Amino acid sequence: MHSRYFFTFIATLVSATVLANVVMLYISDDASDVITRFEQHWQQQADIILREAQLLDELERQLSDMDPEHQVRDYLPEQRAYNTNTDANVALHIVTMIAELDLSDAERKALDEVQRILSAPRQSTPDKSLDIAPLQLLENSFSQRHRRLDAALQSLRLGMEARIEETKRQHQAALTSVINKGSVEAWLLLSLVVILACAGAVVLRGQLRTIEERACLFDAIPDALLYCEYSGKITRVNHSCTELFGYSVQELLCMSVEDLIPARFSDLHSKERRNFTGRAQMRRKGQNGLNIIGVHKSGDEIPLDIAIARTALGKETYFVAVIRDLRHELQLQKKAEVDFLTQVYNRGQIEQILNDELSRASRYQRPLSVMIVDIDKFKVLNDTLGHQAGDRALAELSRFLVHSVRPSDGLGRWGGDEFVLVCPEIDAEEALQMALRLVRAYCEQNQNQLSLSIGVTSRTQVGENSDLAQLIEEADRALYQAKAQGRSRAVLFEADRH
DSSP: OHHHHHHHHHHHHHHHHHHHHHHHHHHHHHHHHHHHHHHHHHHHHHHHHHHHHHHHHHHHHHHHHHOTTOOGGGOOOOSSOOOHHHHHHHHHHHHHHHHTSOOOHHHHHHHHHHHHHHHSOOOOOOOTTSOHHHHHHHHHHHHHHHHHHHHHHHHHHHHHHHHHHHHHHHHHHHHHHHHHHHHHHHHHHHHHHHHHHHHHHHHHHHHHHHHHHHHHHHHHOSSEEEEEETTOBEEEEOHHHHHHHOOOHHHHHTSBGGGGSOHHHHHHHHHHHHHOOOOSSOEESSTTSOOEEEEOTTSOEEEEEEEEEEEEETTEEEEEEEEEEOHHHHHHHHHHHBOTTTOSBOHHHHHHHHHHHHHHHHHHTOOEEEEEEEETTHHHHHHHHOHHHHHHHHHHHHHHHHHHSOTTSEEEEEETTEEEEEEETOOHHHHHHHHHHHHHHHHHHOTTOOOEEEEEEEESSOOTTOOHHHHHHHHHHHHHHHHHTTSSEEEEOOGGGO
């Protein structure tokens, strides 16, 4: 569930980021186009204005040269002989070049006025020797022509200035547009940064929560977990590991794995750990029949079951061990296999032992003997002294048998006051002598003046058809025969007698 929400959030974030980048790219391209178009327009207008200014300047210079009395912009004419027609043609040519420029309507009207004035027939300069009235009329005509020409030139100058102002206004508008679009782009970028920061905070919070959950889970696992380096130095443990070995976390992190096993096994363990190559799957130790033992802080040895994995992080090699305390399991196993009262094997377990010994004797053709041991007059003991006395007698007999038989013999309570003794690699004669010795020794040392009756059966060679039921039946018949002969004795089963 959390993963689905997380990936949905990431997909939404990626989509928002892509959309914001597309919008920002569009705004940037549009602003770039606006700036490019403005630069082209500005360059175009600048060229026109510069060309117009140059031509107007040249026109005014020509007009000043053409008519010394018409001093436009205070140009002082050179002292030379004037060719009026030639100067007028040059001025008209300049006017034609100005007309080819991209002018406004007002400028074209003013230019047309200049062209008409220059194209009109020019009267001669008035002679001061003439009469005053004609002279006055001629001067008025010159003055009117000069005013018209000045007004037209002034109109051209104003048009050029207006064009400059319009270009500046367009530049300001384009600059404002670019700034506004840049502001939108900045807000989008800021929004994206805020979204990414929020997303990072959410992801970081999720990661911290995941780390906390994993840490809680790591400590909640009932089995002990231990991480160590290739050198054996412990790098991480959980709470169960500290409880198992009795050390604190800080103490364990300063120790090596070999410090947690008996000193007699440390060298072998160090060698096997370095040679361990399990990577893809967990490898279980102790499956070869050898017990794994750990050492508690108090010095007590602990039976363990360990699963180990080897992994590599970069160039470093690490081991991960899952350690299980077998003490409780062995106690449960012992309770399942051992009779509670007598502390020897119960009936189910002694049957399993007998079956195993039958298979082994048949495979290797070795002798096998089985005994059924019974306390004589046990019922009388229970009836006279009570069941507690009977229980003490059974416990005393089990202790006697445990200390009297070989370590390789299997001993179990069959039921009531009967015990089964499985004796591998003992023939009939040896088994009978052993049973007689048990009868004599028990009579001499038990506190209730009790005696034993033992039925013995034996196989020199165990055949494939021999089974548990047959051996138990034979030993049971021999036991009844010992009872019938007066008790406190051992009898060997003989097939001829039955």
